[in-house]
Amino acid sequence: xxxxxxxxxxxxxxxxxxxxxxxxxxxxxxxxxxxxxxxxxxxxxxxxxxxxxxxxxxxxxxxxxxxxxxxxxxxxxxxxxxxxxxxxxxxxxxxxxxxxxxxxxxxxxxxxxxxxxxxxxxxxxxxxxxxxxxxxxxxxxxxxxxxxxxxxxxxxxxxxxxxxxxxxxxxxxxxxxxxxxxxxxxxxxxxxxxxxxxxxxxxxxxxxxxxxxxxxxxxxxxxxxxxxxxxxxxxxxxxxxxxxxxxxxxxxxxxxxxxxxxxxxxxxxxxxxxxxxxxxxxxxxxxxxxxxxxxxxxxxxxxxxxxxxxxxxxxxxxxxxxxxxxxxxxxxxxxxxxxxxxxxxxxxxxxxxxxxxxxxxxxxxxxxxxxxxxxxxxxxxxxxxxxxxxxxxxxxxxxxxxxxxxxxxxxxxxxxxxxxxxxxxxxxxxxxxxxxxxxxxxxxxxxxxxxxxxxxxxxxxxxxxxxxxxxxxxxxxxxxxxxxxxxxxxxxxxxxxxxxxxxxxxxxxxxxxxxxxxxxxxxxxxxxxxxxxxxxxxxxxxxx
Amino acid sequence: xxxxxxxxxxxxxxxxxxxxxxxxxxxxxxxxxxxxxxxxxxxxxxxxxxxxxxxxxxxxxxxxxxxxxxxxxxxxxxxxxxxxxxxxxxxxxxxxxxxxxxxxxxxxxxxxxxxxxxxxxxxxxxxxxxxxxxxxxxxxxxxxxxxxxxxxxxxxxxxxxxxxxxxxxxxxxxxxxxxxxxxxxxxxxxxxxxxxxxxxxxxxxxxxxxxxxxxxxxxxxxxxxxxxxxxxxxxxxxxxxxxxxxxxx
Ligand SMILES: Cc1cc2nc3c(=O)[nH]c(=O)nc-3n(C[C@H](O)[C@H](O)[C@H](O)COP(=O)(O)OP(=O)(O)OC[C@H]3O[C@@H](n4cnc5c(N)ncnc54)[C@H](O)[C@@H]3O)c2cc1C
Ligand SMILES: Cc1cc2nc3c(=O)[nH]c(=O)nc-3n(C[C@H](O)[C@H](O)[C@H](O)COP(=O)(O)OP(=O)(O)OC[C@H]3O[C@@H](n4cnc5c(N)ncnc54)[C@H](O)[C@@H]3O)c2cc1C
Ligand code: SF4
Numbered sequence: 001x002x003x004x005x006x007x008x009x010x011x012x013x014x015x016x017x018x019x020x021x022x023x024x025x026x027x028x029x030x031x032x033x034x035x036x037x038x039x040x041x042x043x044x045x046x047x048x049x050x051x052x053x054x055x056x057x058x059x060x061x062x063x064x065x066x067x068x069x070x071x072x073x074x075x076x077x078x079x080x081x082x083x084x085x086x087x088x089x090x091x092x093x094x095x096x097x098x099x100x101x102x103x104x105x106x107x108x109x110x111x112x113x114x115x116x117x118x119x120x121x122x123x124x125x126x127x128x129x130x131x132x133x134x135x136x137x138x139x140x141x142x143x144x145x146x147x148x149x150x151x152x153x154x155x156x157x158x159x160x161x162x163x164x165x166x167x168x169x170x171x172x173x174x175x176x177x178x179x180x181x182x183x184x185x186x187x188x189x190x191x192x193x194x195x196x197x198x199x200x201x202x203x204x205x206x207x208x209x210x211x212x213x214x215x216x217x218x219x220x221x222x223x224x225x226x227x228x229x230x231x232x233x234x235x236x237x238x239x240x241x242x243x244x245x246x247x248x249x250x251x252x253x254x255x256x257x258x259x260x261x262x263x264x265x266x267x268x269x270x271x272x273x274x275x276x277x278x279x280x281x282x283x284x285x286x287x288x289x290x291x292x293x294x295x296x297x298x299x300x301x302x303x304x305x306x307x308x309x310x311x312x313x314x315x316x317x318x319x320x321x322x323x324x325x326x327x328x329x330x331x332x333x334x335x336x337x338x339x340x341x342x343x344x345x346x347x348x349x350x351x352x353x354x355x356x357x358x359x360x361x362x363x364x365x366x367x368x369x370x371x372x373x374x375x376x377x378x379x380x381x382x383x384x385x386x387x388x389x390x391x392x393x394x395x396x397x398x399x400x401x402x403x404x405x406x407x408x409x410x411x412x413x414x415x416x417x418x419x420x421x422x423x424x425x426x427x428x429x430x431x432x433x434x435x436x437x438x439x440x441x442x443x444x445x446x447x448x449x450x451x452x453x454x455x456x457x458x459x460x461x462x463x464x465x466x467x468x469x470x471x472x473x474x475x476x477x478x479x480x481x482x483x484x485x486x487x488x489x490x491x492x493x494x495x496x497x498x499x500x501x502x503x504x505x506x507x508x509x510x511x512x513x514x515x516x517x518x519x520x521x522x523x524x525x526x527x528x529x530x531x532x533x534x535x536x537x538x539x540x541x542x543x544x
Numbered sequence: 545x546x547x548x549x550x551x552x553x554x555x556x557x558x559x560x561x562x563x564x565x566x567x568x569x570x571x572x573x574x575x576x577x578x579x580x581x582x583x584x585x586x587x588x589x590x591x592x593x594x595x596x597x598x599x600x601x602x603x604x605x606x607x608x609x610x611x612x613x614x615x616x617x618x619x620x621x622x623x624x625x626x627x628x629x630x631x632x633x634x635x636x637x638x639x640x641x642x643x644x645x646x647x648x649x650x651x652x653x654x655x656x657x658x659x660x661x662x663x664x665x666x667x668x669x670x671x672x673x674x675x676x677x678x679x680x681x682x683x684x685x686x687x688x689x690x691x692x693x694x695x696x697x698x699x700x701x702x703x704x705x706x707x708x709x710x711x712x713x714x715x716x717x718x719x720x721x722x723x724x725x726x727x728x729x730x731x732x733x734x735x736x737x738x739x740x741x742x743x744x745x746x747x748x749x750x751x752x753x754x755x756x757x758x759x760x761x762x763x764x765x766x767x768x769x770x771x772x773x774x775x776x777x778x779x780x781x782x783x784x785x786x787x788x789x790x791x792x793x
Contacts, residue, residue, distance in 0.1 A: 131736065
């Protein structure tokens with residue numbers, strides 16, 4: 001069946017902070033310069049803006065100040081100023097309060113929900129004339145004869161599991177765009193394709209990632225300290241595994257509690273989900289949640305490679321922005337402000353080019369603008385912090401980070417490289433087994449009851465969106481060598497080994513997927529590929 | 545034939561319902577909302593009637609606040625010809641909604657009012673029946689099959705014991721059950737066009753309807769959580785537990 005075509009000037013994939021900031025800035029410029037005809041269209045795979053957004057979040061308003069200076073008067077949902085920072089080293093028994101590193105101080109920042117901020121940004125964008133279409137995922141990159149990107153296509157709907165059209169089949173739609181902006185966030189499925197197609201990461205180190213698992217709790221007023229920010233290192237992880245926890249108090253008796261684990265962890269027995277549950281039981285964390293009720297659960301991978309791993313942003317026909325390009329500042333665990341700023345810079349360059357000579361596919365100068373901006377200065381200054389932890393573990397990492405911040409002030413003349421996360425797993429025989437405590441149903445919960453709180457859903461009657469390049473690898477390689485790590489790293493219980501010992505089989509419960517992208521990253525032989533399911537499916541987060 | 549379809553904006557069926565801590569109701573703030581699934585089924589049925597040439601004009605109506613326009617946009621994208629929003633505070637009661645729908649059905653001189661069998665938020669299963677009563681029209685509720693011929697509607701109804709088929713003279717009120725059809729996916733170009741189309745606005749005053757609530761909600765509470773099950777090793781243990789612990793055999 002022929003696909004319908006829609007033409008727009010700029011197509012943006014993803015309504016996160018990066019995509020929305022791009023869209024807003026483009027339409028601001030169009031209005032300021034009397035070029036109201038500029039059409040900007042945003043596709044979002046979540047059923048509404050913000051539904052797939054999961055963040056901390058302590059937000060540095062620097063980019064927002066530049067984009068919408070009167071955001072406070074416009075009732076942006078950032079109303080809890082960060083008040084006090086606690087940096088804790090957790091031990092199995094007890095906790096030690098360390099001096100808060102400069103990078104983790106949050107004066108001037110705000111604690112809130114990035115999903116809610118995105119909904120508000122979406123409203124601002126629509127008021128400026130941006131067209132946002134939640135519920136429509138970009139499934140395919142379109143190329144022209146010269147090999148440049150000419151847009152994206154949404155996926156077909158109503159395909160049957162075997163890929164053939166069912167009774168409700170509708171072909172996807174081609175969005176043909178002068179410029180295509182990929183703002184898919186960490187490990188975007190189209191972004192990965194475009195990076196590979198054009199070798200955008202040719203000069204970069206492998207990207208390295210973390211997995212963040214988070215819950216939002218409603219707590220008793222007596223323990224709620226709006227604006228209070230806690231970061232932890234140490235227990236329950238061993239000192240060779242990079243990661244840490246956070247507890248952020250905000251809004252109406254809300255507490256975000258989360259745990260991030262570097263996906264370069266080596267022990268295949270490790271379960272990020274169980275580590276996160278165990279983390280909550282530490283007395284220093286438990287007291288924040290005592291008597292509260294858990295409202296939601298979710299997980300999302302984050303980019304940790306910094307400048308070493310940044311691909312080139314621009315490709316023929318478009319550009320990457322935000323976490324799709326790896327622009328998170330891992331030493332500060334903040335990527336919202338850099339994502340937004342990168343979108344604004346891309347918008348400036350793309351607008352300029354569009355306004356001058358429509359039809360040109362030459363580079364608009366986004367990479368140059370990025371390296372000239374504060375985003376690059378900020379990311380360059382912290383570039384050695386994350387790899388120092390990978391090299392020397394927690395103690396060496398902390399020591400290096402302190403030296404780097406206070407002695408070298410980020411200007412050390414060396415740069416440490418990154419390694420690829422999927423190559424770091426040890427053989428299961430060489431690794432120490434880990435016993436996790438059973439959930440208590442009050443503070444800690446079984447995995448499936450958590451997944452339930454992500455509100456995720458997928459029509460079972462469609463092709464599986466988690467595809468195996470070789471269907472035999474899970475049983476032939478992953479199971480004997482690594483003990484089927486996908487059954488542990490997936491924070492939604494999607495992968496299950498079933499069948500008896502003689503004939504084990506990997507079952508993929510794709511309906512549970514929360515779109516965190518971890519399997520696409522961590523599978524030891526890179527055999528799993530995450531693709532977009534039908535638009536509008538996946539988690540429904542409201543305050544993540 | 546003119547068809548009026550009611551579409552209510554409710555908490556999305558995938559979202560876990562949460563009772564507010566103070567028991568005053570269900571939490572709807574910052575919660576994903578979407579069209580009541582049974583209303584999408586009603587709408588799909590009407591769109592099919594249009595495609596079959598049975599329906600000449602399809603009007604989608606919602607009763608609600610400004611945010612409920614969103615469900616009308618999808619209704620337009622699915623194939624409604626017109627969309628009307630009747631202004632109301634969030635969650636008006638079934639009798640008020642029925643009175644509004646009846647008034648609108650008369651004003652628009654429709655031949656068929658097609659609703660969902662119930663809305664998945666309050667589960668009252670009342671609006672369709674009350675609308676029919678206020679209009680004095682025949683009703684066919686829980687429809688799982690619907691054929692319209694010669695000014696009559698033949699409705700296969702889902703009932704406890706199986707299926708019942710009724711024939712109604714039009715105009716009538718029919719409410720859709722789950723098996724009536726599977727709604728289509730909304731297409732992106734249709735959604736783009738729907739965004740640019742007008743939504744007509746009406747008020748209860750203009751329709752002459754008194755919106756005072758007739759039912760007072762005293763308290764909302766969560767169902768008592770079910771106790772977790774236990775795994776038994778074998779049939780003997782099961783029998784033992786049934787006999788000695790549960791005392792049922
Ligand atoms: C656990 C955790 C804690 C964090 N804490 C903080 C913090 O405290 N402060 C801070 O500033 N940052 C924090 N971050 C980082 C921050 O959330 C990200 O840097 C930021 O969200 C990146 O923005 P983005 O727009 O690039 O991508 P995202 O926010 O990931 O948005 C991408 C959007 O694109 C959509 N999308 C993706 N692919 C497609 C497709 N093919 N078609 C259609 N839509 C698509 C997604 O659904 C999503 O809505 C944290 C991240 C995590 C995971
Ligand atoms: C036996 C039984 C089995 C069930 N099984 C399931 C199940 O399998 N799965 C499941 O998810 N749920 C199930 N339910 C729950 C049920 O689907 C609904 O939740 C519920 O009954 C809706 O109640 P309501 O009173 O709000 O509907 P009503 O208020 O009576 O609404 C009925 C219709 O009136 C119209 N209407 C109402 N208000 C408006 C408005 N503001 N604007 C426009 N039109 C409006 C709509 O067309 C609506 O569909 C079941 C319920 C029962 C009784
Ligand atoms: S299947 Fe992959 S993307 Fe989905 S939740 Fe599991 S690890 Fe994340």
